[in-house]
Amino acid sequence: MPTYEYECEKCGYKFEKFQKMTDPPVKVCPECKSRKVKRLIGVGGGVIYKGPGLYTTEYRSEEYKRKEKEEKQAASSSSSCPICTSNTCSTCNK
Numbered sequence: 001m002p003t004y005e006y007e008c009e010k011c012g013y014k015f016e017k018f019q020k021m022t023d024p025p026v027k028v029c030p031e032c033k034s035r036k037v038k039r040l041i042g043v044g045g046g047v048i049y050k051g052p053g054l055y056t057t058e059y060r061s062e063e064y065k066r067k068e069k070e071e072k073q074a075a076s077s078s079s080s081c082p083i084c085t086s087n088t089c090s091t092c093n094k
């Protein structure tokens, strides 16, 4: 069960709460009873949002996938024979 960290914007009180992912977030400050409580995102293993680096990450993963695919193709065509699955096939290899 993740720990969510909250902070009251009115009195500055910080507290943590064990909650299920499906539980509704705390709305009322236990100290001053105001409704200015906000959940601190990304603290305590809750939900992590990707920031401005999202585009870069996606681009890099696409690049990574492309290279991985190329490497697989290169490996399957050079290191082993697709017919007899031998690395040193003299019958099938040209």
Ligand SMILES: [Zn+2]
Pocket (backbone or CB within 6 Å): 008, 009, 010, 011, 012, 013, 029, 030, 031, 032, 033, 034
């Ligand atoms: Zn408060």
